[in-house]
Amino acid sequence: MLQMVLQNSISGMAMGLLYGVIGIGVCLFWQTTGLINFAHISSAMLGAYFFYTFHVMWNLPIVIAFVLAVALVALYGILILRGVVYRQIMGRKGGRLEFIVATMMLNIFLLNLTIVLWGGVPYPFPNIFGSPMNPLRIGGITIQHHSLWVLGFTVALVIGLNYFFKRTLTGKALRATAQNKDTASLMGIGVEKMTALSFAMSTGVTAIAGILLAPIYFVSVELGGGIIGIKGFASAVIGGLTNPFGALVGGLLIGLTENFSVFYISSSYRDVITFVLLVFFLIARPQGLFKKM
């Protein structure tokens, strides 16, 4: 019994951390813009597809492929998401509704673009994060190598982001921009530059999540159109939207709830429980679990 609980916790945590990383991307976007990007999860899909192209099709080394893929997605974030969609809508003083609809349409367009460029057939992801066939076995508990990689990446990401936000001048400037744009610009911070940076960071972080998700979901359009993006939003909302690390906790909560509901209730109603959790948090505690960072 204890073994089952531990096993479920570990696999739930691995999935939850991935939701959390997507949620971090949502938070980074919300911090400076006060908006939610409904094409958010497209970045994950693009990241996975770029990585697949660079690593498997062009045989580039893993690290270079990874960096290139993330950088390309970040570039997409700056040029297309910010340069076209955000600029146009904000330039017109458009509201949240317009942004929601525009990013949703952007999401659908990117899905169709991906189908055209790469075909609709899912690609199997190479076993660069360890083969699922020979997982680690400690006692009676199996741990996938992939889960350890996810943990490693997340820890590195958290340390990196924390260092960036707390110790570097750019990070402090970004936080100042998030707090109050007008005052920040009076202090000589280039608010436009900071917004661009947060777009790039948001899409880049999500691209990393996409690459880490690919071994589970394959490199497929499922990554960009499925339910997983909503779970990223859910983890960000539970975490409080203004605190990137809160999103990780929210993601963990969702991942664990999911896994235990599969264990105790039924796998078919797994997503229902996640969404009920989301609605519950939205109604009972819309400000989330954590305070502003």
Added chain:
Amino acid sequence: MQRRKIGFLIIALLVVLYPLVIGDSYKVYIMNRSLIHAIIAMGLVTQVGFAGQISLGHAAFYGIGAYTTSLTVLKLGFPIGLGFLAAILMCVIFSVFLSVPSFKLSGFFLSLTTIAFGHIVWVIIVNWQSLTNGPLGVFGIPGLKLFGIKFNNTHYYYLLVATIALLYLFIKRITNSFIGRAFMAMRDDELAAECSGINTRNFKLLAFGISAGFAGLAGAFYAHLSGFISPESFVFAESTKFVGMAVTGGLRHLLGGIIGAPIVTFLPELFRFPGWETYYMMAATFIILMIVVFMPDGLAPLFEKGFNKIFGERDDVKGGSSE
């Protein structure tokens, strides 16, 4: 004045003659599907465009409507008319549940709630196998009949056009009455609306109810038109498509849904050149994206302007648009 009447007459004639000129049963069927979507988009224009309550879960109401009518007709032996009523009623009942979060939430949070609602309904439809037959769907839903004549696609077309005309009048009456003013006040500033003595809760309930009822009606039409329904037709992507239709047509314009739905449905067909089959969906979605990003008012105001240019102006017919 006279010229305007001619203009309306020409449009009415085009609408009436469409199935007779096209003659192709399949194309009329696609048109019927787009008209069904137009009903939903009209509901969304009322709820999102006028009352400011965003919903990204309308595929759920569409599905509830379709399943309610087909199950009541098939399992309980209701006559089809009663099935339609049951569908609408069921959707309105469910809309009450959905509008409860809207008392507290708005904007992004409300949209997330409606997405969650859509997914929950979808998962229940897929998994409640004893009632809905799960992913296999419901077969053999009877088509409409009148005086012993089974409806074909052309009959459905006329019925749908008549329904849409009635619904248009209904929405027009509503938006030009105190209800519409209250909706717009609520959309523009909820606090100010409340201070002016508008009970926003009631009006939110009403907005959700109207658009859910529309979606339920559309779902019922869809079930009886196609004779077969499966959960595939009620996924989240459909909800975004409905909102996309409303926005393409014009979210703040009464004609938005009616113009947007056929355009979004037929746009991909325009790009079906031989040899371009892989690109047509991408091209169509790209154009819709461009419309949404660069023309936030949609195509309906453009259409109205063009109409006024050709057939002369009349100021007092402004279609209830607020800005």
